[in-house]
Amino acid sequence: MIDAYAKLARELDESQLRRDEPLAPYTTFRIGGPADLFYSTTSADDLALAVTAARRENVPYFVLGLGANILVGDKGFRGLVIRNHASHFTFYDDGRVWVESGAVMGELIPEAVERGWSGIEHYVGIPSTVGGAVWQNLHFLEPEPDRKQTMFIADVFSSCDLLTEEGERKTVGSDYMQFGYDTSILHSRRDIALAVTFQLMKGNTAAMHKVMQENLSWRGARHPWLQFHPSAGSIFQKIEGMGAGRLVDQCGLKGFRHGGAQISHIHANIMVNLGNATARDVRELITIAQDAVEKKFGVRLQTEIGFIGEFSSS
Ligand SMILES: Cc1cc2nc3c(=O)[nH]c(=O)nc-3n(C[C@H](O)[C@H](O)[C@H](O)COP(=O)(O)OP(=O)(O)OC[C@H]3O[C@@H](n4cnc5c(N)ncnc54)[C@H](O)[C@@H]3O)c2cc1C
The missing domain is CATH 3.30.465.10 (Uridine Diphospho-n-acetylenolpyruvylglucosamine Reductase; domain 3)
Incomplete structure (x- = not known):
């Protein structure tokens, strides 16, 4: 992989490239380990160039927007994260x-x-x-x-x-x-x-x-405020006619805390980072909610967010 990284780095604009860049600040959850390579694009052409170069060198890549719908693993991402700033x-x-x-x-x-x-x-x-x-x-x-x-x-x-x-x-x-x-x-x-x-x-x-x-x-009035309580919005997919959050709420889990992660007091389909949450905390909290809902209602909630990179085994 090191060789492929070196080849890839030569194809990208060095001034926009970082190594071992922590991803937490680039997500709304404020969680996640480092990307081996992290490239900021400023135009659609540059985005296409970076993706094409990663594909050519067989380096795994991930196109990152505001990171509002993902949970990045604590061990980060092996490959190239392309932060998309192309905004003309x-x-x-x-x-x-x-x-x-x-x-x-x-x-x-x-x-x-x-x-x-x-x-x-x-x-x-x-x-x-x-x-x-x-x-x-x-x-x-x-x-x-x-x-x-x-x-x-x-x-x-x-x-x-x-x-x-x-x-x-x-x-x-x-x-x-x-x-x-x-x-x-x-x-x-x-x-x-x-x-x-x-x-x-x-x-x-x-x-x-x-x-x-x-x-x-x-x-x-209905959602935790992102600037105080980082989250990725709704964690579980909608269930027609029921509402995933309502099911979690009816299991008495509103406000339930696991490590640094918590099921929001005001919206049971949103998990918040209380400041020091790890991806592992969130994953375990997801399982706790899924198990509780399945036990009570016989329905297994499915996650809506994307899981990106490497997670520590629990
Ligand atoms: C507080 C909060 C409230 C929210 N409320 C809502 C809501 O009301 N309605 C709603 O629909 N969603 C909501 N969301 C979820 C989130 O805002 C959306 O899913 C949003 O579209 C994610 O955009 P992003 O740029 O952050 O994508 P990211 O999280 O960065 O990426 C998400 C996925 O999109 C892919 N992707 C990003 N850009 C591209 C591209 N250019 N080409 C191909 N793939 C790409 C990524 O690779 C990744 O797989 C909420 C999230 C939060 C944190």
């Missing part, structure tokens, strides 16, 4: 916006709102890059009526510029993406989203600001 964008007169996949949704939203384009303001307050948003088909509850319906980023998706698993660069539409609840084609193919085009609609800026304030306030 262009708005067109017909409401389309082309945006590189490393753009942060929280920075793109105000740009769209300021120009009077509506469609992505609903996702305010959710930590995500554009690439992460299409990977998972970012979603949130519609305000009307009573937050019963779910809206998805797929609703405003127009096309995606990909680097395919086979190494080809091409633009694909919705059909190719196979969006579903918490999923897209990117879960089953090693395609990389380089840039995305969203189709937005003319909107009323004041109304959009209202939606944003309401959504932020709704989230703020």
Whole structure:
């Protein structure tokens, strides 16, 4: 691997490359050991170059957005982590916006709102890059009526510029993406989203600001605050008609602590890092919750987050 690393390093811009870089600060959980190689990309072309080089040298790689939907193992990642900062964008007169996949949704939203384009303001307050948003088909509850319906980023998706698993660069539409609840084609193919085009609609800026304030306030009242209680959002996949969090809650596990990890007092599907949690603490807490729910309700909860890198054996 050392030889492959050296070859790979020669193909990348040395000023953007680090070795043995701890990953915890690059995740919203604030957990995770070091990546052997860590490369920061600043453009879609550079992202494609880094992925292509890693594939050529047979070095395992991982494209990292804001790290908001993953748990990185305590032993870190053997290979190359590519932190995607590619964030150039262009708005067109017909409401389309082309945006590189490393753009942060929280920075793109105000740009769209300021120009009077509506469609992505609903996702305010959710930590995500554009690439992460299409990977998972970012979603949130519609305000009307009573937050019963779910809206998805797929609703405003127009096309995606990909680097395919086979190494080809091409633009694909919705059909190719196979969006579903918490999923897209990117879960089953090693395609990389380089840039995305969203189709937005003319909107009323004041109304959009209202939606944003309401959504932020709704989230703020129901979810632990990331800046005080690091997390990866929902841990378990939704169970139709039941709610994974409700099942964990009914096992009396709200506030249950294991090592430095805790099931949130205010949302039982969210685990928080109390400051010194390890990935092992979180994994064990996940098993505790799964076992308790299975014993009481006969249902095995499935995890929603990705597990990245090497975990210590428990
Ligand atoms: C406090 C909190 C609240 C949340 N609330 C919500 C919510 O309301 N709704 C919701 O849907 N989600 C929510 N999430 C989950 C999370 O925000 C989303 O899944 C988000 O889209 C993750 O984006 P990311 O950039 O952090 O991706 P990462 O976590 O960095 O990566 C996730 C996966 O996407 C892949 N990926 C990233 N970029 C690319 C790319 N360019 N090409 C191919 N693959 C890529 C990664 O390799 C990885 O497998 C929440 C998370 C937190 C921490």
